[in-house]
Amino acid sequence: MTVHHAPPPTLLTQTTLLSLASTVALLALAVALARRLLPARRYADAAQRFTFVWLAFDALVHFTLEASFVVHSFPRPRTVNSGIGPFAALWREYALADTRWGTSDPTVVSIELITVFGAGPLAAYCANGMRRSKNETWRLWIVAELYGGWMTFAPEWITGSPSLNTSHPLYTWVYLAFFNGLWVVIPLWLIWDSGRVILRALTTAEEAKAK
Template sequence: MALLKIKHWLVKIKSCKEGPFVYLSLVGNIANSDGLIASLWKEYGKADARWLNFDPTIVSVEILTAVLDGFLALFLIYAIVKEKPYRHFLQITLCVCELYGDWMTFCPEWLVGSPNLNTNNWLYCWVYLVFFNGVWVLIPALLLWQSWVELKKIHQKGTSSGKKFQ
């Protein structure tokens, strides 16, 4: 239940900040935008400059995150609350989408030597880049593990009762 609450709040946080990021990026750029959300992204842009100006890889990943993952997360919350049998399928799908998005956000940057990442400043490197982004790796990894354990229990129940899955 604790993971559900964490996931629920993370969905709210992610949707409320990534949706506006996509919008601001498509109509201009974060660097020239005003407002609370723009100032949040401007602060993060001190650690990763790709978030300040239109970066097609970042914006593409964020479109999928804000739209597809947002709807998947809401559907997953419904499936958890209503104890639907497809809950773990949705959870695994959402977690893999999130981990893939994290990979596609950082791997291309690493391959070219991380020119847009500020790794010289302790706060920007370890808090903004490692910690804040690490949350989006740790939580999906824990939820994947939870689904693995639950699916394993279901499988063991089915095989111990003599039923075979078809």
């Protein structure tokens, strides 16, 4: 008897290309917003420009891509797997790596509700704070993003990751590691950068007192 094996997944599918194109478009819009809204002095500072672009990009992703997941998950028992349209196809593609997204798992939907209606507006608020020279506002956003990332994957790790598919590098390193890792690595970098700025300010203050 001949055994037929399914061909390995390929990165350059139509759905993947559409997803990447939409992500690049959102990033380009975030860069354009930085050029338009940030004061010239802040835009010239690479760290502040990067932070604003990321906050704007983050808000746009929450308001568009992730909001589409919420739309395709309500009302119950509506799910991404039963959805129609390019956004449903996008999330079905991601569900190849994490099946919870295809079935609109209640825990995932709950996290996305907080992300869309909480973290998204907060990121926009923080970006606007930077525009108005209030840098401290983005620290609130960091907590929300790290909490969301933890609650997305901690239950899976505790239960042995039954919903995660790591059978192919595309699923493991692109869909799971890269697309989710950005929302961990960049907030952690912002924490480090914030600590560096605070320590530098404290050192300057101590040196001023010593004179």
